Amino acid sequence: xxxxxxxxxILLLPLLEGTLIxxxxxALSIPLGLILGILLAxxxxxxxxxxxxxxxxxxxxxxxxxxxxxxxxLYYGLPSIGxxxxxxxxxxxxxxxxxxxxxxxxxxxxxxxxxxxQMMAAExxxxxxxxxxxxxxxxxxxxxxxxxxxxxxxxxxxxxxxxFMVTLIELxxxxxxxxSRYFKYTEVFLVVGIIYLLMVSVITKFLNMLEKKxxxxxxx
Amino acid sequence: xxxxxxxxIILIKRDIIMIENFLMIYQALPYLLKGSLITIGLVGGAxxxxxxxxxxxxxxxxxxxxxxxxxISFYVWFFRxxxxxxLLFLFYFGLFSLxxxxxxxxxxxILVLGLRSAAYQSQIFRGSIQSLGExxxxxxxxxxxxKxxxxxxxxxxxxxxxxxxxxSNEYSIILKDSAVTYAIxxxxxxxxxxxIATRTYKPMPVFLTCALIFLILTYGGVKVLDLxxxxxxxxxxxxxxxxx
Amino acid sequence: xxxxxxxxxxxxxxHKKYREEKILKGVSFKVKKGETKVIIGPSGTGKxxxxxxxxxxxxxxxxxxxxxxxxxxxxxxxINQFRQKIGMVFxxxxxxxxxxxxxxxxxxxxxxxxxxxxxxxxxxxxxxxQVGLENQAYLYPAQLSGGQKQRVSIARAxxxxxxxxxxxxxxxxxxxxLIGEVLEAIKNLAIQGMTMVLVTHEMGFARxxxxxxxxxxxxxxxxxxxxxxxxxxxxxxxxxxxLKKITELYGESSEKR
Numbered sequence: 001x002x003x004x005x006x007x008x009x010i011l012l013l014p015l016l017e018g019t020l021i022x023x024x025x026x027a028l029s030i031p032l033g034l035i036l037g038i039l040l041a042x043x044x045x046x047x048x049x050x051x052x053x054x055x056x057x058x059x060x061x062x063x064x065x066x067x068x069x070x071x072x073x074l075y076y077g078l079p080s081i082g083x084x085x086x087x088x089x090x091x092x093x094x095x096x097x098x099x100x101x102x103x104x105x106x107x108x109x110x111x112x113x114x115x116x117x118q119m120m121a122a123e124x125x126x127x128x129x130x131x132x133x134x135x136x137x138x139x140x141x142x143x144x145x146x147x148x149x150x151x152x153x154x155x156x157x158x159x160x161x162x163x164f165m166v167t168l169i170e171l172x173x174x175x176x177x178x179x180s181r182y183f184k185y186t187e188v189f190l191v192v193g194i195i196y197l198l199m200v201s202v203i204t205k206f207l208n209m210l211e212k213k214x215x216x217x218x219x220x
Numbered sequence: 221x222x223x224x225x226x227x228x229i230i231l232i233k234r235d236i237i238m239i240e241n242f243l244m245i246y247q248a249l250p251y252l253l254k255g256s257l258i259t260i261g262l263v264g265g266a267x268x269x270x271x272x273x274x275x276x277x278x279x280x281x282x283x284x285x286x287x288x289x290x291x292i293s294f295y296v297w298f299f300r301x302x303x304x305x306x307l308l309f310l311f312y313f314g315l316f317s318l319x320x321x322x323x324x325x326x327x328x329x330i331l332v333l334g335l336r337s338a339a340y341q342s343q344i345f346r347g348s349i350q351s352l353g354e355x356x357x358x359x360x361x362x363x364x365x366x367k368x369x370x371x372x373x374x375x376x377x378x379x380x381x382x383x384x385x386x387x388s389n390e391y392s393i394i395l396k397d398s399a400v401t402y403a404i405x406x407x408x409x410x411x412x413x414x415x416i417a418t419r420t421y422k423p424m425p426v427f428l429t430c431a432l433i434f435l436i437l438t439y440g441g442v443k444v445l446d447l448x449x450x451x452x453x454x455x456x457x458x459x460x461x462x463x464x
Numbered sequence: 465x466x467x468x469x470x471x472x473x474x475x476x477x478x479h480k481k482y483r484e485e486k487i488l489k490g491v492s493f494k495v496k497k498g499e500t501k502v503i504i505g506p507s508g509t510g511k512x513x514x515x516x517x518x519x520x521x522x523x524x525x526x527x528x529x530x531x532x533x534x535x536x537x538x539x540x541x542x543i544n545q546f547r548q549k550i551g552m553v554f555x556x557x558x559x560x561x562x563x564x565x566x567x568x569x570x571x572x573x574x575x576x577x578x579x580x581x582x583x584x585x586x587x588x589x590x591x592x593x594q595v596g597l598e599n600q601a602y603l604y605p606a607q608l609s610g611g612q613k614q615r616v617s618i619a620r621a622x623x624x625x626x627x628x629x630x631x632x633x634x635x636x637x638x639x640x641x642l643i644g645e646v647l648e649a650i651k652n653l654a655i656q657g658m659t660m661v662l663v664t665h666e667m668g669f670a671r672x673x674x675x676x677x678x679x680x681x682x683x684x685x686x687x688x689x690x691x692x693x694x695x696x697x698x699x700x701x702x703x704x705x706x707l708k709k710i711t712e713l714y715g716e717s718s719e720k721r
Binding site: 115117118120121122123124125126127128131135136139140143216217218219 | 519521542544545546547548549550551552554556557558559560561562571572575576604605606607617620624
C-alpha cells in the first residue's frame with residue numbers, strides 16, 4: 001500500500017467525513033445553546049421566585065456534573081423510561097443543555113452589571129418589562145458577555161469529541177477507527193488534533209471579529 | 221372500579237421498581253464510591269502536576285527570553301486547542317508506547333490531565349503575575365535581590381494568592397474532565413457506573429447516582445477551596461477576578 | 465368628579481415608606497397646563513421618590529395620581545400607557561449606552577409608540593435639533609459630554625410628546641460649566657409652554673422659570689407659593705433659612721455662569 005494512498009483514501013477522506021459531522025454538531029448546538037443560556041439568565045434575574053430557583057437548580061446540575069455523564073443519561077439512561085434518541089440527537093441535545101448552563105452564567109453576570117437606571121429609564125418611556133429586556137438590557141448584556149460566551153463556544157468545539165462516547169462517528173471517532181485498524185495512533189491523532197486546532201483558530205478569529213464589529217464606545 | 225384496581229397494581233408495581241432500584245444502588249454504592257477515590261486521586265495528581273509544571277511555565281512566559289517564552293506559548297496553544305479525549309488517545313495509545321513507556325491507564329491519565337492542566341494553570345498564574353505590576357519586581361531588585369530571589373520571595377507569594385479563585389475553577393474543570401478517562405478504561409466513577417449499568421440493565425438510576433457523586437465532589441471541593449482562600453487571605457488583597 | 469380642564473397633573477396625598485422610615489407623608493399638588501413647578505427641599509426628603517411615585521416607577525403606599533383627569537394609580541390600563549405621556553429626565557441621564565444619541569431618542573417612538581422607522585428618525589432628529597445636538601446624532605453616550613448627555617435625555621423625553629415632563633435634579637451630576645446649556649434647554653421648553661415638574665437646587669433658575677415653588681421638608685409640603693413670595697416673604701423661618709443656605713451654596717443665578 002503506497003503512503004499516498006493511505007494518507008488520502010484511508011486517513012483524510014474518513015477524517016473529512018468525521019469533520020463534517022463535528023461541524024454539524026457544533027453548528028446546531030452553538031446557537032441553540034446560546035438561546036437557552038439567554039432564557040436561563042433572564043429567568044434567573046427577572047423571573048419570579050419559582051422560575052428563578054428552577055433556573056438556578058438547572059445551572060447547578062449542568063455545571064456541577066461532567067458533560068459525559070449527562071450524555072450517558074441522555075443516550076443510555078433515557079431509553080429505560082421509553083425515550084430514544086439517535087447518537088446525533090442525544091449529542092446535540094446534551095451539548096445544548098450543558099453549554100446553555102455555562103452561557104447563562106456569563107449572561108447573568110453581564111445583566112447584573114448593567115446599572116439599574118437603564119431599566120428605569122426604559123420603563124419611564126413606557127416600555128413593558130419584556131420590551132425593556134429585549135431592546136435595552138439584552139443588547140448591552142450580550143455585548144458584555146461576548147468574551148465569556150466565546151470561551152464557552154471554543155470549549156464546545158473541543159467537547160464535541162465526547163459525542164464519540166455515545167457511538168457517534170464524528171472526527172475523533174473516525175480517527176479512533178482508523179488508528180486502531182492500522183495501529184497508527186500517534187500519526188492519526190496528530191492529524192485529528194491539527195484539525196481541531198484549525199477549527200478552534202478559525203472560530204476564535206471569527207468571534208474576535210464579531211466582538212470588534214459589535215463594539216460600541218463605552219460598553220466594555 | 222376496574223380502573224382503580226388497575227391503578228393500584230400500577231402503583232404497587234412502580235413502588236416495587238422503586239424499591240428494587242434503591243436496593244440496587246445501595247448494593248452498588250461501595251463499588252461506585254471506590255471509584256470516586258480513584259477520581260479524587262486522579263484530580264489531585266493532575267492538579268499537582270499541573271501546578272508543578274504550570275508555575276515555572278508562567279514565570280518563563282513573563283520573565284524568560286523570547287525563545288523560551290515562545291516555546292511555552294506553543295505548548296499552551298497545543299494543549300488548550302485539543303479536546304481532552306484526543307489528547308488521551310494521542311498519548312495513551314500513541315506517544316507513550318512510541319516512547320516505549322508501558323503505563324497503566326491511571327498513570328497515563330494523570331500525566332495527560334496534568335500536562336494539559338499545566339497549560340491552563342500557567343495562564344492563570346501568568347495573569348496574576350502580570351496584574352502585580354512592575355513595581356514589586358523593581359522594589360525587590362532595589363533591595364539587592366537577584367531576579368530569582370525576587371520571583372521566589374516577592375512575586376510568587378502574591379501571585380499564587382491572587383490565583384486561588386481561578387485555581388478553584390480549574391479544580392472543577394479537571395474533576396469533570398476526569399470522567400473522560402472512561403475512554404481509556406480508568407476505573408473511576410463513570411467507568412464503574414457503566415459496568416453496573418450494563419450488568420443490571422438499569423442505566424438511569426446508576427448514571428443519576430454518578431451525577432450526584434460528581435455534584436457533591438464539585439461543590440464540596442469548591443467549598444474547601446473557598447475556605448483555603450479565606451485562610452490565606454491577607455488584608456488589602458482583593459481575591460476574585462472580575463469575570464466580565 | 466368634575467375637574468378643572470386646565471389641570472394636567474394632580475397628585476393627592478402620596479405616602480411612601482422604605483422599611484420603617486417614612487419618606488413621604490402625604491404630599492398633594494396640582495399642575496396646570498403650561499405651568500412649571502419647582503420642588504425644593506433638603507436632600508433625603510423624598511423629592512426623587514415623589515417624582516417616581518408620579519409615574520409609578522415607585523409604587524406609593526397610599527395616595528392617588530391623575531393625568532388629565534384619568535387616574536394613574538389603581539388603573540386597569542397598563543401603566544405604560546401613562547408613562548408614555550409622562551416624560552422623565554434623570555439626574556444621571558440614564559441614556560441607553562448601546563444606542564447613539566439618535567437611537568436613544570427614537571427607540572421609544574419605534575418600540576413603544578409603534579411609529580414607522582423613517583418617521584421616527586425624522587422626529588428624533590427634529591428633537592435633537594431642538595436641544596442643539598443635531599451634529600452629535602450619531603455619537604454614542606460615552607462620546608458625549610455630561611451636558612450633551614442630559615440634553616439628549618431631554619430630547620428623548622420630548623419625542624414622546626408628553627403631557628408633562630418630570631426633571632429629577634437634571635443638573636446635579638454635571639460639572640459647573642456644563643449646567644448652563646442644560647438649564648437653557650429647559651428654559652426654552654418653559655417658554656414654549658411645556659408643563660414641567662422640576663426637582664432642583666438651582667435657585668436662580670427656579671426664580672426665573674417657576675410659576676410656583678414647593679418647599680418639601682420631612683416628607684411634607686411645608687410651604688408653597690410664587691418665587692417672589694418664597695424668596696421675599698416666606699411664611700416660615702425654616703424656608704427662609706433653607707433658601708439662604710442653598711443660594712449661597714449653588715449661587716443666585718444661572719445666568720451668571
